[in-house]
Amino acid sequence: MEIKKVGVIGCGLMGAGIAQVSAVAGYQVVACEVEQRFLDKGMANITGSLAKLVEKGKLSDEDRTATLSRLKGSTDLNDLADCNLIIEAIIENKKIKQETYIKLDQMCPPDTILASNTSSLSITELMAALSPSRQQRFFGLHFFNPVPLMKLLEAVRTILSDEGAYASVCEFGKKIGKAVVQTRDSSGFIVNRLLVPYLLDAIRGFEEGIGSIEDIDKGMMLGCGYPMGPFTLLDFVGLDTTYYISEIMFEEFREKRFASPALLKRMVLAGMLGRKSGRGFYDYSDPKNPKPMKLN
Ligand code: CAA
Ligand code: NAD
Secondary structure: OOOOEEEEEOOOHHHHHHHHHHHHOOOEEEEEOOOHHHHHHHHHHHHHHHHHHHHOOOOOHHHHHHHHHHEEEEOOHHHHOOOOEEEEOOOOOHHHHHHHHHHHHHHOOOOOEEEEOOOOOOHHHHOOOOOHHHHOOEEEEEEOOOOOOOOEEEEEEOOOOOHHHHHHHHHHHHHOOOEEEEEEOOOOOOHHHHHHHHHHHHHHHHHOOOOOHHHHHHHHHHHHOOOOOHHHHHHHHOHHHHHHHHHHHHHHHOOHHHOOOHHHHHHHHOOOOEHHHOEOOEEOOOOOOOEEOOOO
């Protein structure tokens, strides 16, 4: 099946990036949000990201104009009815995601492919309430943050997947410039299965006093060649999102390495969500010069 029009639900950190790379690659895109103010914020992020790419000579001015002409915003889910592929990127909450899929299942033609950008939820469980034919056309498409810069896309199939539809989403991934790895439906797929325990262990190490936030970050950057230390990355991903992911993965595997450290939960409850709220393991009052937080 040929994918021509792509719907993206949620225009936050991830959804904005997914809508952007799809439009840059030539697809017609409709990005859907719950409220106009969130849509405006997501669209502004896309415009800002495209401007950076133009500035660096990675995108021509004409391509930017053409990209923006292919991109439409909406706060009405019905505007996605004629999309061939709909990618959901709303918060990591099973119930909210499932309610959205039920609406899409009723609204879309039988051949529409649905996909979730979930970091940790079971694809099989997410699609459980859908019609049997839609379940065959429901996949995980797991992008990485920041979407315009990160090369990887995990394409997740289930035991019910239609092979032709799976081939179509893998092909879509290649057309938007991603390196596609194929994986089965297991919580966290390939990357988060390995990355999440590492990030949580950094917090546990800090709680135990192995080093300061800055020194642990420096250790992993200079000692292992990672582009960001774990605390910079945690703030980048979002502490709320990391907390939801750890709860889901702990529920799935019942292993301590996936359990949420007490400090992570306390920070989320205190509204310290990382870069997006201006405060996490670092304080971003001066964005060019983040300062490690003093945590009592
Ligand atoms: N669009 C366009 N340009 C962007 C951008 C975006 N969204 N984000 C950053 N840039 C630009 C920056 O502005 C910068 O431009 P200047 O050089 O003009 O300042 C340029 O890209 C490079 O950025 P940096 O200077 O910060 O350079 P960098 O070499 O550190 O690259 C990075 C940035 C690619 C983000 C790199 O730091 C990196 O790879 N970090 C690790 C990210 C990572 O691990 N992501 C995965 C998170 S886990 C996940 O996504 C899965 C999950 O389910 C939670
Ligand atoms: P975010 O909080 O930045 O964005 C979520 C957006 O979804 C918000 O703008 C919100 O208004 C919108 N939304 C909520 N309910 C909606 C609905 N019913 N309809 C339309 N929009 C709705 O979150 P995010 O970091 O972009 O994460 C989104 C998804 O991507 C999650 O499943 C997360 O696990 C996954 N993910 C996140 C990262 C990351 O690094 N943050 C990486 C890969 C995957």
